[in-house]
Amino acid sequence: MQTGKAYPGDLSAQCVCYWLYDESCVDPYKDGYVGISCDVEGRIICHRRSKNFPSNFKWKILYNGTVLDCLEQEERFRPFINMGWNKACGGDIAGVAHVGLKRSKSVRTKMSLSAKRRGTDWLHTPEVRAAAAKSNIGKKRTIITRQKISEKRKQYLEKHDHYSSKGRKHSAETRALISQKRKQYYEHHDHPCKGRKHSAETIAKMKETKRQWFAQNDSPLKGRKHTQEARQNMSEGRRKYLEQHPIQKDPEELRQKKSQAQLKRWAQSTPEARQRQCEILKLAREQRFAG
Numbered sequence: 001m002q003t004g005k006a007y008p009g010d011l012s013a014q015c016v017c018y019w020l021y022d023e024s025c026v027d028p029y030k031d032g033y034v035g036i037s038c039d040v041e042g043r044i045i046c047h048r049r050s051k052n053f054p055s056n057f058k059w060k061i062l063y064n065g066t067v068l069d070c071l072e073q074e075e076r077f078r079p080f081i082n083m084g085w086n087k088a089c090g091g092d093i094a095g096v097a098h099v100g101l102k103r104s105k106s107v108r109t110k111m112s113l114s115a116k117r118r119g120t121d122w123l124h125t126p127e128v129r130a131a132a133a134k135s136n137i138g139k140k141r142t143i144i145t146r147q148k149i150s151e152k153r154k155q156y157l158e159k160h161d162h163y164s165s166k167g168r169k170h171s172a173e174t175r176a177l178i179s180q181k182r183k184q185y186y187e188h189h190d191h192p193c194k195g196r197k198h199s200a201e202t203i204a205k206m207k208e209t210k211r212q213w214f215a216q217n218d219s220p221l222k223g224r225k226h227t228q229e230a231r232q233n234m235s236e237g238r239r240k241y242l243e244q245h246p247i248q249k250d251p252e253e254l255r256q257k258k259s260q261a262q263l264k265r266w267a268q269s270t271p272e273a274r275q276r277q278c279e280i281l282k283l284a285r286e287q288r289f290a291g
Helices: 040-049 067-077 105-117 126-136 143-159 172-188 200-216 228-244 252-268 271-290
Strands: 014-021 033-037 058-066
Touching: 014 040, 014 067, 033 040, 033 067, 040 058, 058 067
Parallel strands: none
Antiparallel strands: 014 033, 014 058
8 A cells, every 4th residue: 555645544544546547548457556545646746756657647536435445446456466557466554465576686775775774864964955955946836835834834833942943052163154154155146135125014014023022022132232342343344334335414404304303203202202212312322431
């Protein structure tokens, strides 16, 4: 038995018996491939990737029922080995149908290596990661696929920590390497958000999300003091920026409009808001002169 998902272990679970065929196939009892699956669409995707079937095959459902019923139907369509595209006989529930099936030496070697590697980190070797990355280059997923990925990720994050790197601290060497790689990348690439304009609806959502977060949390910079070296770097960076982008002074009329708008906002604000703003400015001045 072959399924798109892992075998559920419940013989009363819903299942289908399906037939793969092409133009040369006439009779499902003799031609093509007959199998069962609790996830037929996922199983068809696996068959499409396989090299054991024609790339242009079609498929149809022959029977709907429980796992036990579909096993009986599969055994009725494929009572012997090597029928049609099937190598094993139908109705196999515990590998019995593979008894007597002889595999080539290369296939046995691959199966042995796969069994030995199972449970190790072999899936994360550089070769496998490079192959996975290459297969996704230029690939555009449909809206339905993106929604499924998003839903699965939300379900995962409900049961686990936000990210696998949560609470993890990189060493100074790792941070330097990350910084170097990022600088090298942006020397030849634009930022993904460059030139991108959010819609008014998206901007409103971002503002609301930020407002709700700051209503329950302090600013991540609250109480943080920069080192003398950090302040010098910030000052030097700002100086270089201003050399390349000189500040354009607003005309007198525009400055007056800004001043009037600021006075109007101040007059319309509540006493509590004014007091809070004064405290913020006072604290900023104290920290500035203390440094």
